Amino acid sequence: MMELKDQRLRSRKSVFRMEFRRRDYSAEEQGHVLRRSRTDHHPLLPPSPSFHNQVVPEKNGNNDFFDPLRGLNAEDSTSAEEKAANTTTTTNNSQVSSKEWTSFKRFLMQKFPVSKMISIASMPDVIIKSSTSFRKSSESSHLEEVDDPQRISQEDVKVITGQEYVSRLHELKDEINRAWHAEDRVTALKLTIKVAKLLMDKSVLQFYPTLFVLATDVLDMLGDMVWKRIQQKAEFSEDGTFLCSLPENFKASDICSDAKETCNNWFCKVGSIRELLPRIYLELAIFPCWRFLIDQPLDSLQRLVMMARGVVDPLASAYCRLYMAHCARKLPLSDIGHLVTCVNDTKILVMRHISANEDGHFADKKRLLVSLMEPTIEYIMKCIFENTSQSQRQVDSVLLELGLGRNQEDLCGSSPCISFVLHHLLKELPTEVIWSNFVGILHLIECSQDHYFDQCLNYRLLGFRLSESRSKLDIVYSVVDKVIQVFWCKSQALGKTPSKVEELFLKSLALKKASSRTSGLYFISRKFCRESCFSLRLGFIGSHGMFFCAVVEEVAQYDRLDQYLTVVDAYMDIVLQNQMDNHLKAILEGISKRACHKEIHEDELESLKSILMKLLSHFTDLHDVLGLDHFLEILDVMYGNPRSNINMHILSMATRTGYLHDLSTIQLLFEISQSLHDVIDFGSMKDDEYQQPLRLISRFVEMVDYGTEMERHLTFLVECRGAFGIINELKETLVHSSNCLAIKALKDGRKHLNFVKSCIAFSEVTIPSVLEHVVQFNLYIETAEVALLGGLVSHSDGLVVSAISCLECFDLTDGSRTSIDAGGMLSSIQKLCSLLVMFPGNPDQGITRFPNSILSLIYSKSWMTPRMKIRLFCGIILLLATLSQDKLPYYPHCVEIMGNDLLFFGDPSYTHEIAALSECVLQDLISFIEQEPPKAARGTMALEACNCIASSFVVCFLVCQDILEVCWKLIETARLCLSAYDRYLQSTIKYLNEQLPPSSSNLIFAQHYDLSKC
Known part of the structure; x- marks a missing residue:
């Protein structure tokens, strides 16, 4: 192709007379250099003080522009917003509680999904109607139904799909709604009672949360309809005459006798229900209607709390108290005593239920029961502390009513605390309360002896809550000391040998406490209790006050890597923020001791990833991380996606601080890159x-x-x-x-x-x-x-x-x-x-x-x-x-x-070869411009070519007339394709006029394309 091109170049005849422009590049460079002028002020120095002293005078007169950032206007707008907020506080609180309840019900449905088939011994008529349930043999039912192995009679066991059960409840809701609007309120009440009776059936434990959500939807609907009916009677007479509009915070004295009679009639109907659980649910559904009868329905609420004690089944009782907490939020009550009583009553039932020495299938059933009851305690705890987070007195009062005090002896209480109750209590307690009672909380965690909730989750939650705020350094040291002691002592109780770092750390801790004996260490006692646990109690006074250290050890598998990582992960932020190097060293050795020479599972990998990510995020220099003992050992046991994430973080950390010079670091990063x-x-x-x-x-x-x-x-x-x-x-x-x-x-x-x-x-x-x-x-x-x-x-x-x-x-x-x-x-x-x-x-x-x-x-x-x-x-x-x-x-x-x-x-041959090639390129350039179809593009290309030619060749009528004609032609092409006012066209013509020498022949070209005519 090169040979063909050379032949084509040689075959072309010369059609242009051209001469290259002579260039003095040094002179041109100097001509384009910006002029320099002396200045007395450096542009990078701060402004002079006189600049700051200048005051902009304020303009007087009216200003129509409203500036939201002006102080007075901002205060006015803020106060107006506060007034508006105060007028709608009650309504907003009601909307918030309603949204929270809706979200909570959705959470229940997702956590405990409906199973495909539901086996029920005595199928209610209200569900059998229009359903496709069928009988099944007792033998097959016994093999498939594991939730109720102790049932006596299996002849009439029936199976219905979960979706059919849910659909039937939705149909019942629609039937109740139609009956109510058809003025058949008796039928609506009867159907609602039948729905409430469904909550007595606990044959399928896994289905109970879904049943609760669907049944309470029906109950809430009936309660709303009853409320609206009584409210209508209070605002309108029987003939439809408007009497008054009830304010949001109305009193019982504002209600007419007819409305009160209707309200009292509804409570009497509900009170005639024979079964206890449906009666409680129905009264709770219409409980807000007590406001039409009395101003303070607190006594009625306490009566329902006492009635709920008659429900001995822990699951049914827990969900009944959950609905009680929901209904009580509809009232403008500030008292939370009924909620605390609900928690205490639930604790008693759960302790009684799980205290029996049963194993096998019954132990699995108890674990399922605890998991089903846990959301009820979570919601009630939120209700207890939603308005008490700012009041220390209220928090102390709640703790006392829950059977917990502010010192170690009271916190231990007369009986151990239920683990999942304590878990959700820790979730809601203010951080300041947790910091001031951390020793007692640790004691509570260790006293919780039920095995149906993982205790390490409580230790983990405690660490996360403590890391939400900072405290005094000696308090921080006390907290982490206790946690490390817990795990060391549990490992020792299991016959495990502590690591060297753990031994040295605990020895130094003991020496530190012994040296402070004269300043406040008042007892060290150790004793064994039972076969499986012992207690170690330590106390000392720090530099900022007295801190009691109490660790009650219970034999549990805390030497397992997953549990150890679960807890340590929560305390890493505290250890790193307070630069607790000895603790960090002990933690890393504890991880290495438990992780090396064993298979790491997926959940353990995620915990390891979280811990190492916190380490890498805390340090700014990679060498500080690589210098930590056991860091590389821990990194080596990781694999898969978590390992890749850690590797990427290490590479990112290494390359963002500058060039890498250390040979060992380069080799390590090379191996990490290979692994990635x-x-x-x-x-x-x-x-x-x-x-x-x-x-x-x-x-x-x-x-x-x-x-x-x-x-x-x-x-x-x-x-x-x-x-x-x-x-x-x-x-x-x-x-x-x-x-x-x-x-x-x-x-x-x-x-x-x-x-x-x-x-x-x-x-x-x-x-x-x-x-x-x-x-x-x-x-x-x-x-x-x-x-x-x-x-x-x-x-x-x-x-x-x-x-x-x-x-x-x-x-x-x-x-x-x-x-x-x-x-x-x-x-x-x-x-x-x-x-x-x-x-x-x-x-x-x-x-x-x-x-x-x-x-x-x-x-x-x-x-x-x-x-x-x-x-x-x-x-x-x-x-x-x-x-x-x-x-x-x-x-x-x-x-x-x-x-x-x-x-x-x-x-001359060098110049001739360059000129010949230039002539050929120039011909092709003009040809390609003429072939370009879009007018605007053709005009722009013509101007680009014209500037190139004018800067490369001499533009003169006498010397290079051909080049002048080419430029003339290109300008004419651009003028036809572009606007006469195009800036590029004007600047190109100006440039050509500057290149022309002052001769009469060239002036013809200059005058023809004078800028004033464009």
């Missing part, structure tokens, strides 16, 4: 989740710096190419790093020339493996420039040939590549043209060999747009005009390489 590389699925390299680790590995390689050991650095790059050769983005980084090494070596002179050749060779071998041709082209050009700076002309020449060949191989034959970066491609080829200015010509191969190769590329590639071709033609014209100068604008750094201005000085 090995888990990447290269079949889905384009997925976003894999892009970040690839970028981090490339960034690590880029930030490595061996200093003066440049050969070791190049060896490292070779190792990276072998280890991460599949990562395409990394190959580009490797070439950049190799070229930077070569430049670094060249700065020391030519004594490292062999090393520079090694770097160039490394790049030459690496570049062909890059997949994208455009990236390959850029890397070839970059490496060729480096080789030229080192005086390696033959290497540079070969690299430029490879670069052009790379673009010749590039084609859009692959259907997946439908677009290219035209701007980036154009910029890269223009950069090549700039580089060719420094290349010494070779007469044997042709002085214009590389420009001819670029022209062949332009003619042969269909993916080049017309704009790209025209700009590349302009770039070649500018290159040839530069090569024609007596002195080039820049030269290679190596003084041994001579430029073309010296090699071909005074050689």
Whole structure:
């Protein structure tokens, strides 16, 4: 193709008379330098004091603009908002409680989903109606029904799908609604009673929360309808006459006798229900109606609390008290005594139920029962503390009513606290209360002896709550000391040998407490109680006050890694924020002791990931993290996704602080990068989740710096190419790093020339493996420039040939590549043209060999747009005009390489070859502009070509009339395609007028395109 192009160039006849403009680049540079003026004030220094003393006078007069940031206006708007908020406080509280209840019911349905089949011994008639239940044999029922193995009779066991049960309850709700609006309120009440009776059935424990949600929806609907009916009677007479509008905070004295009689009648109907549980539910449903009869219905609420004690089943009783808490929130009551009583009563029932020594199936059933009851305690605790978080007195009162005090003896109480009750109590207690009672809370956790709730969750929650706020350092030390003692003592009770760090830590703790004996250590006693637990009680006075330390140890599997990690994770923030190095060391050794030489499970991996993430986020210097004992041991036992996340965090931390110089750190990060590389699925390299680790590995390689050991650095790059050769983005980084090494070596002179050749060779071998041709082209050009700076002309020449060949191989034959970066491609080829200015010509191969190769590329590639071709033609014209100068604008750094201005000085064949090629390019440039169909694009391209020609050739009527006519034609094309007021057109005409010498012939052109006429 090159030969064909050369023949075509030789076959063309000369049609232009042209002369290249002479350029004085030094003078032009000086002419474009900004003028400097002396200043007395440095622009980066702070303003003078006089500037701050300037006062802007306030404008008097009316200002229609309302500034919300003005102090007075802001106060006015705030006070107005407060007034509006005060008027709707009750309504908003009701809406909030309603939203919370709706969210809570949704949570119940999601936590305990409906099973596919429900087996019920005595199917209620209200459910059997219109359902497709069927009988099943007692033998098959016994095999499938594991929730009720003690049932006596199985002859009439029936099975119904969960979806049918739910659908039937929705149908009942619709029937009750229709009956009510049909004035058949007796039927509506009877159906509602039947729905309430369903809550007596606990044959399928897992289904009970769903049954509760559906049944209470019906009860709430009936309660709302009864409320609206009584309210209507209070506001309207029997004949429809409007009496009054009840205020939001009305009193019983505002209610007429007719409304009170209707209200009392409803309570009498509910009171006639024989079964206890439905009677309580129905009265709770209409309980807000007590406001029509009495101003303070607290006594009635307490009566219902006492009635609920008659429900002996723990599950039914717990959910009954849950509904009681919900209904009580509808009243403007501030007393929470009934809620505290509900919690205490639930505790008694649960303790009585789980205290029996049963195992096997019954133990599993108890665990299920505890999990089903837990949401009820959670909701009631939220109700207790929703308005007491700011009052210390109220919190203390609640703790006392719950059987807990503010000292160690009272906190222990007469009986151990239920674990899940304590868990949700810790969730709601204010942080200040937890900090001031942490010893007692620890004692409570350890006294909780039920095995149906994981105690480590309470230790974990305590740590998270304590980390919500900061406290005095000695208090913090006391808290973490107690937790570490707990785990050490439990491990010792199990016959486990403590680690060396744990022993040293506990010995130092004992010595510290012994040394403070005179300042307040008042007893150390140890005794065993029962077969499975013992207590260790320690007390001392710190520098800021007295702190009692009490740890009651219970034999539990706290030596297990999962439980240990669960608790330690919660206290990591406290340990790190308070720089408790000894504690951190003990924790890490405890993890290493339990994690090494064993298989790590998924949940343990997540806990390890959380702990290590907190470590990495706390420290700013990676060396501080790597210097921690056992950190690398713990990291080695991790695998999978958590390990990859930790590796990415380490790489990110290492590369964001600067270059990496330490050899051991580089080796460790290299191994981490290999571990991260090995888990990447290269079949889905384009997925976003894999892009970040690839970028981090490339960034690590880029930030490595061996200093003066440049050969070791190049060896490292070779190792990276072998280890991460599949990562395409990394190959580009490797070439950049190799070229930077070569430049670094060249700065020391030519004594490292062999090393520079090694770097160039490394790049030459690496570049062909890059997949994208455009990236390959850029890397070839970059490496060729480096080789030229080192005086390696033959290497540079070969690299430029490879670069052009790379673009010749590039084609859009692959259907997946439908677009290219035209701007980036154009910029890269223009950069090549700039580089060719420094290349010494070779007469044997042709002085214009590389420009001819670029022209062949332009003619042969269909993916080049017309704009790209025209700009590349302009770039070649500018290159040839530069090569024609007596002195080039820049030269290679190596003084041994001579430029073309010296090699071909005074050689007419050199000038003739450049002029011939320029003439050919100029013809093609004009031809391509005329073929461009869009008018606006054609006009802009014509102006670009005109500026290029005017800056490259002499524009003169007498010397280069052909060039003047070309510019005239291009301006005419632009004028026809663009507006006469186009700024680009005007500036181009102005530039041409400036280039014309003051002769009469040229003035004709200047006058024809005078700016005033445009």
